[in-house]
Amino acid sequence: MGTAHQPSHKGGTRYEVSYSNPWRIHERRETRFRRGVLQVAPTGVRISNRIAIVIAVLILKKMTASTPTILALDFDGVICDGLIEYFEVSWHTYCQVWCPANETPPDDLAAKFYRLRPVIETGWEMPILIKALLEGIEEENILQDWETIAKKILQEDHLNSTELSSKLDKTRDDWITRDLNGWLGLHRFYPGVVEKIQATLASYSLYIISTKEARFVQQLLSQQGIILSSEKIFGKEVKRPKHEILRELIQAADTSPEIWFVEDRLKTLQLVKQQPDLEDVKLFLADWGYNTSSEKATAQHDSRIQLLSLSQFAKDFPMNYARSY
Numbered sequence: 090m091g092t093a094h095q096p097s098h099k100g101g102t103r104y105e106v107s108y109s110n111p112w113r114i115h116e117r118r119e120t121r122f123r124r125g126v127l128q129v130a131p132t133g134v135r136i137s138n139r140i141a142i143v144i145a146v147l148i149l150k151k152m153t154a155s156t157p158t159i160l161a162l163d164f165d166g167v168i169c170d171g172l173i174e175y176f177e178v179s180w181h182t183y184c185q186v187w188c189p190a191n192e193t194p195p196d197d198l199a200a201k202f203y204r205l206r207p208v209i210e211t212g213w214e215m216p217i218l219i220k221a222l223l224e225g226i227e228e229e230n231i232l233q234d235w236e237t238i239a240k241k242i243l244q245e246d247h248l249n250s251t252e253l254s255s256k257l258d259k260t261r262d263d264w265i266t267r268d269l270n271g272w273l274g275l276h277r278f279y280p281g282v283v284e285k286i287q288a289t290l291a292s293y294s295l296y297i298i299s300t301k302e303a304r305f306v307q308q309l310l311s312q313q314g315i316i317l318s319s320e321k322i323f324g325k326e327v328k329r330p331k332h333e334i335l336r337e338l339i340q341a342a343d344t345s346p347e348i349w350f351v352e353d354r355l356k357t358l359q360l361v362k363q364q365p366d367l368e369d370v371k372l373f374l375a376d377w378g379y380n381t382s383s384e385k386a387t388a389q390h391d392s393r394i395q396l397l398s399l400s401q402f403a404k405d406f407p408m409n410y411a412r413s414y
């Protein structure tokens with residue numbers, strides 16, 4: 090086949106694309122123009138087949154970049170709402186540690202605890218949050234300065250986070266052993282999420298990255314008919330931050346994977362964002378989870394983090410759902 094050839098009457102540099110190899114571009118410089126006979130002289134700018142293939146692959150990659158190869162989901166606040174269970178387990182753990190005279194929580198305590206759940210990263214902080222509320226620390230202060238407040242309470246009461254964490258997990262384990270159905274019944278899966286996960290499992294490699302123990306996650310998912318092998322669930326027991334787990338997923342993949350990570354804790358996403366080697370991981374803040382309105386507003390103005398609603402997630406995510414970065 091020949092080349093697309095249409096004489097220009099304006100002269101200057103012209104580019105011609107070969108139909109037999111559309112990536113081979115000839116640059117020809119017209120030596121005479123605005124005359125009856127066009128004379129051209131090849132100037133030697135030619136793209137080799139190898140470079141043409143590389144360009145084609147890059148273009149194809151860009152075209153298919155709107156879907157991930159790995160979908161990584163947080164559990165609490167993205168898949169499952171466990172607020173009632175958190176409060177119950179935290180209150181029982183608080184009672185073991187601080188031995189209050191009255192083991193019935195004040196009426197307004199649960200509502201305050203639910204409002205402040207966004208400050209919690211890991212389970213051991215939850216009984217500390219109850220202690221902070223009972224000490225009368227203002228909710229606004231807790232929202233603004235939780236890390237300092239939590240550390241101060243740990244130090245003043247000679248506690249350590251590992252022990253507190255073990256106590257909380259033991260409370261949870263005892264409850265599961267005693268009354269599995271009662272414990273499962275305190276959890277609510279967000280509408281449409283179970284169906285989305287089941288549909289996703291067939292098309293994408295799905296991982297759960299949680300700060301909850303993996304065995305609890307597995308228990309809750311299996312109750313919904315979602316069977317995930319233990320290597321697909323990274324829980325608190327791996328003792329590594331979520332960005333390190335994302336890094337490991339990339340390192341373990343045969344080819345460079347396209348990872349999308351959905352998380353409801355803004356600070357966790359911001360930490361991923363700070364890792365230069367994770368710049369290709371797409372980040373989504375689940376706006377239905379445990380985050381505040383100011384955190385949602387921050388995400389909305391962040392060029393890297395995309396705010397995601399539950400209806401978007403349940404409907405057309407991840408297919409056809411990517412902002413151009």
Ligand SMILES: [Mg+2]
Nearest residue numbers: 163165166353
């Ligand atoms: Mg979460």
